[in-house]
Amino acid sequence: MIGIKAGTSAIEKFAADAVKHMKKEVALGVRDSLVLIEKRHKEKETNKGGDARAVAKKWTSRTGELRKSFHRDWKPGQLVGAYGSDQVRALVIEKGTEATGGPIKPKGTYLAIPTKNAPKKVWPRYVDNLFFIKSKKGNPLLVKSTGKDSFMVMYILKKEVELKPRPALDRAIKATEKPRHDRMMKAVDRALGETNA
Numbered sequence: 025m026i027g028i029k030a031g032t033s034a035i036e037k038f039a040a041d042a043v044k045h046m047k048k049e050v051a052l053g054v055r056d057s058l059v060l061i062e063k064r065h066k067e068k069e070t071n072k073g074g075d076a077r078a079v080a081k082k083w084t085s086r087t088g089e090l091r092k093s094f095h096r097d098w099k100p101g102q103l104v105g106a107y108g109s110d111q112v113r114a115l116v117i118e119k120g121t122e123a124t125g126g127p128i129k130p131k132g133t134y135l136a137i138p139t140k141n142a143p144k145k146v147w148p149r150y151v152d153n154l155f156f157i158k159s160k161k162g163n164p165l166l167v168k169s170t171g172k173d174s175f176m177v178m179y180i181l182k183k184e185v186e187l188k189p190r191p192a193l194d195r196a197i198k199a200t201e202k203p204r205h206d207r208m209m210k211a212v213d214r215a216l217g218e219t220n221a
Contacts (some may be wrong), residue, residue: 049211051101057204058096058107061196067191087144090114112203120189127184142178154178
């Protein structure tokens with residue numbers, strides 16, 4: 025046979041380059057996907073700290089600490105990454121109390137649920153001049169006097185609390201699905217383009 029013998033070295037080099045470029049672009053795509061999820065989660069799905077008002081289906085972050093606990097876990101070159109919180113209460117809020125095996129119960133007699141009147145980041149035992157009363161419906165409350173025959177409700181006391189799921193992170197993942205898919209497809213196209221160049 026007359027001709028040129030084709031070895032596998034050219035094909036192997038092309039394949040190695042393609043894999044190298046693909047890994048680089050996919051890693052950047054993973055990073056960008058995590059950024060999209062984080063941005064959507066923090067901007068659209070949670071209230072910022074300082075606002076104690078509940079908003080339907082959204083996380084209400086009274087102090088902002090839970091919201092700040094969410095972070096990206098990704099290092100340059102990694103093909104996998106994560107976005108989330110290490111705090112157990114993040115799971116409880118996202119999935120509801122069923123995720124942890126039932127209602128939240130106090131270590132003592134009651135759980136103290138702060139109202140918008142209660143100081144932030146302070147346990148009820150450290151708030152001066154609180155006293156216990158029951159509402160007309162019989163609900164136990166911790167209140168503070170505001171003058172003669174008037175008071176302000178600071179904490180609502182409960183024996184247990186059931187939380188319904190508020191899947192803010194799940195909504196952020198679903199809402200960013202298309203842009204994340206598009207970003208990964210661009211990563212593949214770019215990697216193949218660089219390999220062919």
